[in-house]
Amino acid sequence: MDDLEALYKQVIMEHYKYPHNKGLLDNDKYKKVHLNNPSCGDDITVQFIVEDGIIKDIKQDGHGCSICMSSASVMTDVIMGRSVEDAKRLIQEFLDLLTGKEIDDEELMDALVYQGVSKFPARIKCAGLSWKAIKKGIEED
Ligand code: ZN
Numbered sequence: 395m396d397d398l399e400a401l402y403k404q405v406i407m408e409h410y411k412y413p414h415n416k417g418l419l420d421n422d423k424y425k426k427v428h429l430n431n432p433s434c435g436d437d438i439t440v441q442f443i444v445e446d447g448i449i450k451d452i453k454q455d456g457h458g459c460s461i462c463m464s465s466a467s468v469m470t471d472v473i474m475g476r477s478v479e480d481a482k483r484l485i486q487e488f489l490d491l492l493t494g495k496e497i498d499d500e501e502l503m504d505a506l507v508y509q510g511v512s513k514f515p516a517r518i519k520c521a522g523l524s525w526k527a528i529k530k531g532i533e534e535d
Pocket of ligand 1: 431434435436458459460461462519520521
């Protein structure tokens with residue numbers, strides 16, 4: 395096992411066991427997007443609020459595999475507090491990274507370790523689900 399693979403497993407387990415920003419709010423001011431991935435059974439809802447062009451808060455909830463759930467937790471850490479423009483760029487970088495493109499943007503933080511997923515095509519949808527959900531919400535806004 396190389397270092398990246400070890401780190402990848404560690405990040406996934408940490409965020410799976412102790413997810414960040416988990417649990418939805420009963421607040422109409424938040425935009426809510428629900429997506430699922432039938433091939434794995436992943437089901438995720440992302441909720442966020444934009445104020446003055448900044449993504450001020452993000453919540454996520456759902457169920458599914460460890461890759462999907464951990465990635466949703468990591469996504470909230472990476473995207474929260476970003477401008478909408480930065481968020482769009484980082485989401486695209488993450489989705490590119492999943493398909494095997496060389497991405498080395500330290501702003502992606504823990505999300506960088508998911509480049510290991512590109513070796514397992516069936517899991518790309520798992521890792522990308524929450525990122526696609528917030529992308530959809532931002533683009534509709
Ligand atoms: Zn999955």
